[in-house]
Amino acid sequence: MTTFHALKVAKIEPETADSVEITFSVPVALAEQFVWRPGQHLTLKTRIGNEDIRRCYSICRAGRDGEISVAVKGIANGRFSQYALRELRAGMELEVMVPQGTFGYAPNANHSGSYLALAAGSGITPMLAIIEATLSAEPQSQFTLIYGNRSSRSMMFRQALADMKDRWPQRLQLIYLFSQEQTESELFHGRLDGAKLHALGDTLIDFTGFDRAFICGPQAMMQETQTALISLGLDGGKIGVEHFNTPDSTSNHAARAQAAGRTVTLRHDGHERQIVLEEGDESVLDAALRQGADLPFACKGGVCATCKCRVVSGEAEMAINYSLEADQIAAGYILSCQALPKGNGLVLDFDV
Ligand code: FES
Structure with missing residues (x-):
């Protein structure tokens, strides 16, 4: 569900002086996976310099077969948005995750509102x-x-x-x-x-x-x-x-300092591994990525829920949460990009 697919940029159209609409071609073989609901977003991934950059953008156009479009507004010093505005061209490819998000509305011909x-x-x-x-x-x-x-x-x-x-x-x-x-x-x-x-x-x-x-x-x-x-x-x-604006920093310094040195067990793709948090780690996800785990994520801002996992044992606290519903939290789900362990013994399952 959180797989990226290489999609070709069909066109880039300027919207305002500092924003563009990017339209991707969706091949027939991927059409079913790219069915979307108005209000959902795409996560785009590309390599800029030595870094993989991921950003979420809302889908802006309804119902055009074989195409899907997002709009990107330039942010001063925003690495992805400046890349999209200045360097991205039709014919190039970006990694695109299938549509995600719970915001929006699925219209129904029998409704009138x-x-x-x-x-x-x-x-x-x-x-x-x-x-x-x-x-x-x-x-x-x-x-x-x-x-x-x-x-x-x-x-x-x-x-x-x-x-x-x-x-x-x-x-x-x-x-x-x-x-x-x-x-x-x-x-x-x-x-x-x-x-x-x-x-x-x-x-x-x-x-x-x-x-x-x-x-x-x-x-x-x-x-x-x-x-x-x-x-x-x-x-x-x-x-x-x-909540499409994602903050850069997700947890405060004191909470990170407390979590440093704690061990977390991760279950992912049928395997189990342990990671140890360092003080610079913003979250369990950050610590896991730093130690080479290939976990799913997109926004890193508590918005998209791509990084969600379930607490099997132990305790974790989240800095922010804009995407999990109350019943998911009650069922033990957390956002790994926002979570820090509250002690040793935290076990998280990503295969749920
Ligand atoms: S990566 Fe988007 S909520 Fe964690």
């Missing part, structure tokens, strides 16, 4: 797929998108959204907010945050009327807007949040 998407910056990427797939498959459903950017120039997928608005003028409502650009009304000026949602709730939108809401953007925006939606009357159980 009213849906809300809140996106900031590149957080639009999974929303584009969710909105297009939902309005295509559910002829009675409606979508409202509130999309925050610094300016219209920095806004990704402007043309794709305009095309969707032309296709579904009655069923798609687009509300654009700009924080560094003059707007016709003060209501549309500023950041997408809790205060702005309350202002929109006072004047334009009844947030209690949505059957589902999806949020994707920077961490602070997601926390604030989720809280605001609940205070505006939307049931918290109807809100899905995509």
